[in-house]
Amino acid sequence: QLLPADADRVLWVRESGLAPEVLAEYAGALDGACPGRWDVLELNGGEALKCWDAMPHLFDTFQAHGLTRSSLVLTCGGGALSDAVGLAAAVWKRGLRVAHMPTTTLAMVDAAWGGKTGINWRGSKNQLGTFTLPEFVHLDARWLVTLPxxxxxxxxxxxxxxxxxxxxxxxxxxxxxxxxxxxxxxxxxxxxxxxxxxxxxxxxxxxxxxxxxxxxxxxxxxxxxxxxxxxxxxxxxxxxxxxxxxxxxxxxxxxxxxxxxxxxxxxxxxxxxxxxxxxxxxxxxxxxxxxxxxxxxxxxxxxxxxxxxxxxxxxxxxxxxxxxxxxxxxxxxxxxxxxxxxxxx
Incomplete structure (x- = not known):
């Protein structure tokens, strides 16, 4: 119900290792909201993702799935994932729409909100980034069950x-x-x-x-x-x-x-x-x-x-x-x- 009605495609970028039953529930919701118009990219989350070397893979994926400025990138993971994917989305075609379903305590209470995207540079935190507000943020503490x-x-x-x-x-x-x-x-x-x-x-x-x-x-x-x-x-x-x-x-x-x-x-x-x-x-x-x-x-x-x-x-x-x-x-x-x-x- 939160997805933009005019989204031509949705790319669900999610961390590996999330709760299977919760994933299945949200996959069903995507099927109902945009049947045949969504795809999945699964990544390992964590601070290692917040580097420039991670960007080409994201850009290639956006291109391969034909994302346009009418598309939506939906992140599902911790703050590092929403930071990095959010930055990639903010610069691809000068700005794709992005939304977040955070799966960690940190992301739920802080990182997913406020529009900050970013990656690290030469050992310093968040040196590259943008201010890009998400379309929405959806919280569900059930994701925390599989979190260490x-x-x-x-x-x-x-x-x-x-x-x-x-x-x-x-x-x-x-x-x-x-x-x-x-x-x-x-x-x-x-x-x-x-x-x-x-x-x-x-x-x-x-x-x-x-x-x-x-x-x-x-x-x-x-x-x-x-x-x-x-x-x-x-x-x-x-x-x-x-x-x-x-x-x-x-x-x-x-x-x-x-x-x-x-x-x-x-x-x-x-x-x-x-x-x-x-x-x-x-x-x-x-x-x-x-x-x-x-x-x-x-x-x-x-x-x-x-x-x-x-x-x-x-x-x-x-x-x-x-x-x-x-x-x-x-x-x-x-x-x-x-x-x-x-x-x-």
Missing amino acids: DRERRAGLAEVAKHAMLHAHLGQVHLESWPAWDTSPDALEAWTTKLEKSAQSKIAVVDADLHERGARAQLNLGHTVGHAVEAHFGRTAHPWLHGEAVALGLRFVLFQAMDRAPEACLFLDRWLETHVPLPNTPLAQWPDAESLWSHMTHDKKNVADQVVDVAWYGWGKAKWPVMLEKSTFEATWARFVRSMEEAGQN
């Missing part, structure tokens, strides 16, 4: 971020987060809660699509988070995006402790419980110098200045905050010591 537990939990970092930024969500939204259960009632509850988180992002995007003002606050925790992700992405044991963002948020909370102590303590415990960090020894965590080298390539920067978001309590964020390297180095060192004293690794 680590990935399902990692996406909850974005849930915490939205609660931090929007006072109408706040602590209540996190305290009432449903326990994981594969029963129909529990999955419906997860769908409802994920939609509520996502709606808070939509309101911000509607007011500032191209991230020139208020939308930049949605990068809370991501300046350090992206640097952490890039650092471990070059190792034998990469961190997931949500895990890196969770660490970035906990660094934000460390800096805000004097401003909002009760909220910071609650959030730090919530993140520790719901988004456990990989068991990488602290001795192998990146030092401030390594992180700073990645942060200087952050897409939010202005000229040579590293720009970040500061947090002052539920619904209270400040942007832009200009970072000084020496201050960051000293604060990061104190933060890592505090994690060590708290028993992290």
Whole structure:
């Protein structure tokens, strides 16, 4: 029912390994909506897809299936897949229509919404991309049943971020987060809660699509988070995006402790419980110098200045905050010591 009535073809680009019974249900829906006018491309998802080398295969597939600007590319996977396929669709014939059926917690609550597409370039996150709003985003928590537990939990970092930024969500939204259960009632509850988180992002995007003002606050925790992700992405044991963002948020909370102590303590415990960090020894965590080298390539920067978001309590964020390297180095060192004293690794 969500498909554009005038779509001449639909290409369903989906990740491998999704729940067969849910796939069959949506295949039936496509048969009913556009019989004989849809095709499937199955890909392996994950960060490896977010590279320029993945683009030619997507372009060749679009051409082979005769996609036009009246066609629809329907993604079905995690945030990396919607980012990469969304970029390919945005530039093919100067813009195909795209829609998303996210299958990971992270994509459901954040990555599928807001129109950002992107791939990485020379080790830096999301250096190539567009702002291209999807035709629609359809959430169904049943996709999470086959998602590895680590990935399902990692996406909850974005849930915490939205609660931090929007006072109408706040602590209540996190305290009432449903326990994981594969029963129909529990999955419906997860769908409802994920939609509520996502709606808070939509309101911000509607007011500032191209991230020139208020939308930049949605990068809370991501300046350090992206640097952490890039650092471990070059190792034998990469961190997931949500895990890196969770660490970035906990660094934000460390800096805000004097401003909002009760909220910071609650959030730090919530993140520790719901988004456990990989068991990488602290001795192998990146030092401030390594992180700073990645942060200087952050897409939010202005000229040579590293720009970040500061947090002052539920619904209270400040942007832009200009970072000084020496201050960051000293604060990061104190933060890592505090994690060590708290028993992290």
